[in-house]
Each structure stands twice: as C-alpha cells, then as structure tokens.
Amino acid sequence: xxxxxxxxxxxxxxxxxxxxxxxxxxxxxxxxxxxxxxxxxxxxxxxxxxxxxxxxxxxxxxxxxxxxxxxxxxxxxxxxxxxxxxxxxxxxxxxxxxxxxxxxxxxxxxxxxxxxxxxxxxxxxxxxxxxxxxxxxxxxxxxxxxxxxxxxxxxxxxxxxxxxxxxxxxxxxxxxxxxxxxxxxxxxxxxxxxxxxxxxxxxxxxxxxxxxxxxxxxxxxxxxxxxxxxxxxxxxxxxxxxxxxxxxxxxxxxxxxxxxxxxxxxxxxxxxxxxxxxxxxxxxxxxxxxxxxxxxxxxxxxxxxxxxxxxxxxxxxxxxxxxxxxxxxxxxxxxxxxxxxxxxxxxxxxxxxxxxxxxxxxxxxxxxxxxxxxxxxxxxxxxxxx
Numbered sequence: 001x002x003x004x005x006x007x008x009x010x011x012x013x014x015x016x017x018x019x020x021x022x023x024x025x026x027x028x029x030x031x032x033x034x035x036x037x038x039x040x041x042x043x044x045x046x047x048x049x050x051x052x053x054x055x056x057x058x059x060x061x062x063x064x065x066x067x068x069x070x071x072x073x074x075x076x077x078x079x080x081x082x083x084x085x086x087x088x089x090x091x092x093x094x095x096x097x098x099x100x101x102x103x104x105x106x107x108x109x110x111x112x113x114x115x116x117x118x119x120x121x122x123x124x125x126x127x128x129x130x131x132x133x134x135x136x137x138x139x140x141x142x143x144x145x146x147x148x149x150x151x152x153x154x155x156x157x158x159x160x161x162x163x164x165x166x167x168x169x170x171x172x173x174x175x176x177x178x179x180x181x182x183x184x185x186x187x188x189x190x191x192x193x194x195x196x197x198x199x200x201x202x203x204x205x206x207x208x209x210x211x212x213x214x215x216x217x218x219x220x221x222x223x224x225x226x227x228x229x230x231x232x233x234x235x236x237x238x239x240x241x242x243x244x245x246x247x248x249x250x251x252x253x254x255x256x257x258x259x260x261x262x263x264x265x266x267x268x269x270x271x272x273x274x275x276x277x278x279x280x281x282x283x284x285x286x287x288x289x290x291x292x293x294x295x296x297x298x299x300x301x302x303x304x305x306x307x308x309x310x311x312x313x314x315x316x317x318x319x320x321x322x323x324x325x326x327x328x329x330x331x332x333x334x335x336x337x338x339x340x341x342x343x344x345x346x347x348x349x350x351x352x353x354x355x356x357x358x359x360x361x362x363x364x365x366x367x368x369x370x371x372x373x374x375x376x377x378x379x380x381x382x383x384x385x386x
Contacts, residue, residue, distance in 0.1 A: 010040055012049055019053060022060035027069050034064065034075035041082040042292040045299040050086050057083055058096055065103055070114060073107070077118040081125040081288065088302030089129055097130030101139065108147055116154070117161040120144060124165035125288060128281075129302065134177040141169045142182065148189070160200035163193070167208045168284045171277035175215045187212065187222045187235060194242045194250060206250040209239070211276045213254050266297055269311050282307065 010018075021033035037057075040046060050057065057079070064076035080100065084093045100123060106112070107119045127140040144166045148159065170178075186208070193205040212221050213232070224231045239251045252258060261274045264282065273279050285303070286293045297303055298311045 009044055010036070012046075015040065015046070015049055016053075019056060019060075022056075022064075027072065030064060031069065031071050031075065034061075034072060034079055038075055038079050038082065041079065041086060042289060043295060044292070045086055045296055047086055047301075050083050054083070054087070054092050058099075062099065062103065065107065073112075073115050074118045077115065077122040081122045084126045084129045085285075085288075085296075085302065086300065087129075088300075088305070093126070093130035094132055094136075095130075097126050097136065100126050101143070104143060108143075110152070113154070113158070116147075116158045120161045120165040121288060124168045124284070127169055128172055131172075134173045137169050137173055138179060138182065141166055144169075145183075145186075149185075156196065156198040156201050159193070159196075160198070160204040163190075163201070163204035163208055164284065167204065167211055167280055170208075170215075171211055171280045175217050178215070178217060178220050180220050183221050184223050187218070191235075191238055191242065194239065202250075206253060207276070207280060209235075209250060210253050211280060214276045266294065266309075267311055269309065271307060271309055278307070 015037070018033040018036050021029050024030055024033075041050070061076040061080050061083075064072040068076060080096060084096050087093055104119055104123055107115055123140055123143065127137055131137045131140070144162050147154075148162050148166075154162075190205045190208050190212075193201050194209075196202065212218065216228075218224075218228060218231045218235070222231055222235065224234060236251055236254065239254065243250050253260070260276065260279060261272060262279060264271045264273070273282055285296075289296050297307075297309065304310060
C-alpha cells in the first residue's frame, strides 16, 4: 500500500486498511502504516476511530515496541502518545499508562538508548493524561530521575529531553502533594546541569528551577536547612555565579517581578498563560503535536478541559441556517382603506414598488441574503501566536 502520510485527511474506511497493515510480517509495511496513522492523529482529532479501535491500536504498538525495527519503535511511541492525548483521561488512558511503565524500563536499557527521547516524550504525555493521582505521576517522575542519575553520562539531547519530561510531570502536581523526600537532590542536580556547555540542557534546567521556585516549597527540592528566604537567596547566589558572563542568565527569570505572560489566540478566543506550570504544559504539547497543534486545540476536548478553553464557533453550513431562520416569515401590512376607494387602491398597496408592502418584502429578502452570506463564510479564524 502506498504512503498516504502526507494527505491531510483519510476517510475512516481507509484508516482501517492501515490498521490491518500493522499485522503484516513485513517490517516496511508496518512502518508505513505507523507513519500514516501518526500523521493522521497528529493533524486531525480522530476520536471516534481511536475510541472504536483502541485495543487494536495499543496492542499493535506494544508489539512493535517489543519486536519492531528502530523506526517502528519510535513511531509506535509517538502513536501511543497521540492515541492517549486524543482519548483524554479515563480507564483506557490509565490502562495504557500502567502497561507503558512495564515497557519503559526495557526501552531505557543501554542497547536501546537511541529511543530514549521518544520514550520520555511518550511517558510524559501518557502520564499527564492517564495518571489517576499524584502518586501515579511521581512513579513516572522516579523512572526519569533514576535514569538521569545513572553513572553513565548521557548525550545532551537525551538529558534535556529527560529533564523536560520531568518538569512537565511536576507541573501537574499540587505543591502540597509533592513528596518531601524524593526530590531533595533535584536543585543541586539542576545547578550542576546549568554548568554544562549545552543550550538545550541549560534551557531545560532553567525551566525546572523556574517551576520549583514558583511552587515555593524549596525544602522539598533542596538539602539546605534554614529559613525559606535564606535557602532561596543561597540558591540564587549559586545561579548568578554559574551564569555570570553566559548568554542566558537564569537568575533573571527566577525574579518575582519577571513578566512571563504569554497570549495565545485561536480564532476569536484568546488564552493567557502567566504561570510556569501552564507555560510548560502548553509549550510541551505544542511541540509534541507540531503542525497539528491548532486543530487539536480547536477540537480536542481533553485539551479544552486542561486549558479551560472553549473555541468560539460560527455556523459553517446551510443546514445550520435553520437554527436562526424561522420556518415561515412574511411581510404583512395592514392598511385601512375606505370602501369607496378599495378597488382603486389595491394596485398601489400590493404591487407598486414604492408601496409599504413591497418595501417590507425587499427588507425581508435582504435579511435572508445577509444571513445566508454570513453562514457560508462562517469559520474559525487562523491561529495567531504572540
């Protein structure tokens, strides 16, 4: 079967064909099917298809994770994330989360480290959607944290991806639920990463520190003893020392008066983000969805719930016009005419262009014409990002 991954929309009956391709023994056939499905679920919200074929999609992806080629594994991880993000929170998403935790440890072994970036991406997205509580979320955070603290030095791109995934998960936990013991070494680790000569690692570490400062419970992330202000000042001094003379001064974004507000406009609806937690969530999901971010923000109900977003819509078909147009409407004019003049005035009342009745009919036609034009051109405006 040819590669249809570049098409914008594939009918459901054809999607079933690609689903069947996942059962083929030929690796290239499975890879092509995975790539096509990833493209479809990334650019379009195919909720009904995913809901109806959830078990098959997930099990075939898991099969590719266990026995597939390198390309299949990366595509399968991406597809699992898209499936869960489209379905939203619930039993299905939690089932994927539980099964993924078992597979992740195997995928992070030394022989499969080439998939680490996709693993962290998939684990983070699936946990954000499928975790039932902060305990589930911290289970995934621990997997990432253990990986980061291995004696083996990882590539900068893998380290940055792991830190970024950890930060995303942390952004979804209430400060009161964060473990007071598990993350004591996190600030010292992140300060060490700021010293690395790599922009991606520095940015990820800066995001983590910014979120930790926003949460405010520094005693949960540091081994330092003392008053909150003393701990904060001590950490800030270390950051300024590390960042002195560098291109990116992390200490600036940690200041209380730093303006981090960003606005996102989709059609006629505007969203404003002013916390590091929401900024991290929207930026991570936007990167994960790529060119499909706009469509998902418009149609993905899970994202609507997460970001409290309801896109403004206008009717987009002639059928919708009936919601605004009465079944029957006519122009009626009541004129009192004396009996002696009734026959002579009939033409002037009913047919003359200047009569009140004719003007009423013209006004009614104009009303329908305007309503029809507005309906035909109704749409959600293009996305604008500030």
